[in-house]
Every structure is written in structure tokens, then in C-alpha cells.
Amino acid sequence: MPDFTRRFERQTRFAPLGKQGQARLCDSRVLLVGCGALGGALAQSLVRSGVGELVLVDRDLVEESNLPRQVLFEERHARESTPKVQAAAETLARIGGPTALELHATHLDESNAEELSEDCDLVLDGTDNLATRYLLNDLAVQSSTPWIYGGVVGSGGLVLAVLPGKGPCLRCLFPEPAPQGSLETCETAGVLQPAVALVAALQAGLALRLLAGPPLEKTQLFELDAWEPRTRALTIERDPNCPCCSKRDFPFLNDAQPHRAVRLCGRNTVQVRGARGETDLAGLERSLAGVARSLQRNELLLRFEVDEGRITVFPDGRALVEGTEDVGRALALYDRYLGR
């Protein structure tokens, strides 16, 4: 390997990292799930910092509306609907440095999560849905691998480093996922790039510290805002009854989940099953007002149109995503608009 001493001279001069910390960083392997807004900023930060191996997983394609906040993508990628991992790899390769990239243009789920995270020292959250985060929490706690949750909506964000066995996990804070349709997403409530940058910067800082520095003494939940500028550290405790980190039950990872999505032959449509029973169609209609077109709701369904196609949602959480035959794409749209 070439000598990178000069390249990293400024950061190794920072005493708490030093050359030893840099060497630990270069020996690390990190799984980064999602390489959109948070994920792109995280990938850039880790590659520039000189992490050894970065496993990038993303299921989606670049779109024009990504460009204000997804720092690895350009107009060309949006015009060509380039897979996000491929576009990310092109940009990251131009940065250079010692990082080896491993790319997976796939949807991370319970069938591949353990394999994708094998030998990783850290799991980083760059996802856009809570369902995958509950899976990452199960995966990390079961395998005693640290993971760092980051979430953004509007101008605000949350960051929590989960250190299995040492501090609270995601389910100590939010024991159960919210019902489908009850959560605002970046599509329904909007999002600002600086909010993404704040959250990703704090996640990346925690990542460097966990990979290369002395252990963190305690974990806190960080709440950040980029529009009414403020950061706040909130105290949360481990829940002695936490189903995940206390009782070691990992349903999001281990329970057999029937295939969530199937292509409907010849219809340019994918059917996506909800993960959690009933869907709040009225709540979903409220959050989509002003976002989706041609909203129609009756007791049997909610139907709406967005630029990417038409989506019909049923009370049991099942949805038909029209306008694509790509299962990963349909899952991405489902999670984007139904706020899983």
C-alpha cells in the first residue's frame, strides 16, 4: 500500500487520534446502510478520514430531488437514474485514499443482514426508514457490534450511538415501531440539507471515536436543529425490560418474514406487504396532503399519485406501487411515502 503519512498529517496531529488511532481506523471495516443524504455525507467523511474498508449498501436510484442534499450525486446521475451505490463509488473513487469500497446494490433485510455485516467493527445508519433501523438494532445487539442511529426530518435530527452491553439501544427509547402511515417523512414534512449535514457530522465524529479513540464514557441522545440552531444532549437509560438488549429477542432479524414485495407480471406494478398489520389511512392522508396528487380515500383504500408513479394503500398495510417493476425501487417508494 502507498504511504499515506502526509495525506493524514493534519488529523494525526490531533493528539487524541494520533498515528495509532489512524492505524486503527485504517484497520477498520464499516457497514454503511444507505448512501443517500446521511449515507453520502457519512461515506465521504469516512473515506476522507481513511477508514480501511467501507461496505456500502443501497437499493435505490439517483433522482433530481436528491441533489440538494445527497452530496455524492450529480445531475448526470439523476438523468441516467444511476444506482446510488454506483454513483457514490464513482465520486468516492475520485477522492482517492486507502479505503477499499465493497458495493451492494440491494435492499438490506433479514435474509442478508448478517452476511453483509460480517467482520464489521461498526454499523452506520444512512437509511430512510425505521423498519431497517429496527433490523439494524437487532443485528447490532445480537452480534455486539456498535451502531449509530441518525434520523432527520425538517430542520431537526436525532443521533444515538448504541453500544451493546454498555448503554441503551433504539428499543430502550422507542420499544415498538410506529404504526404505518403515522410518521412524517422527508417527503411529507420536508428536509433541509444543513440538518442532514449536522446529523451526519455528529454520526461521523462518533464513528471515528468508536473506531479509533478511547471508549466513550456514556451515550446520550443528541437532538439537533439547523433552522432554530440548537443542540441538546438528552439522558436516556437502558430499559431493564427492553425486549431487545435485555431480553435478547430479535424478531426483526430472526422471525421468518415472508417476502415483502412481489412483481405483478406485465403490469409495471410491484405489490408491497406492510410489515406491521393495520395502516392508519386517515393519518396517512393528512400527511400526504399537499405532497401527493389525486388523493382518494374510502374505507377500502387510499390512492395517490406522486412523480414516481401511483400508489394504492390498503388498510392491512399492503400497497400496489405502479410505475416500476423493480422490487427495491418499490420498497424504497413505499418506505418514503408510508413512513415506515
Added chain:
Amino acid sequence: MKVRIPSPLVSYTHKREVDAEGRTLGELLGDLDQRYPGLRFRMIDEQGALRPHMRMFVNGEQVRELSIQLRSSDEVQFIQALSGG
């Protein structure tokens, strides 16, 4: 007292930090709903329980009961699980 609203619910208040009154968290939520109609229902379900994706903090410490007593100097913060990224 000062109340910090989760960023996804800013469509109701147009700002993150608002003023509201109440001797308990339950009363405070009632007052918030008077000022910003519909806001309480986004936090509390039909059975009167805090929604599973919502959490409450008083002066930076997590609290779980709506009956908890408040002082006018307290700072109340609601956190919502954030799905975006």
C-alpha cells in the same frame, strides 16, 4: 413554560420552541392543543396514551407519565422517532 416541538410537527406551530402552560404534562398538552389545534392528537392516541414513536423529556431527563407535575421554570421537550435520512 418553554416547550420544544418535534421537527416533524412544526407544520402546526411554525417554530420549534413555543410557550404553553399546565400543572402537569397532560394539562400542558391540552393547552398546546388550544393554541395549535390537532397537535395533541399527533402525540397522544385515542386511549390517552403517548404514541409509541413519541417520547417526553423534562429538563433533559426522560419522563414517562402524563401526570407528572411541572413548574413554570421547567423546559419540556417532545421527541419523535425520525425516519428520514
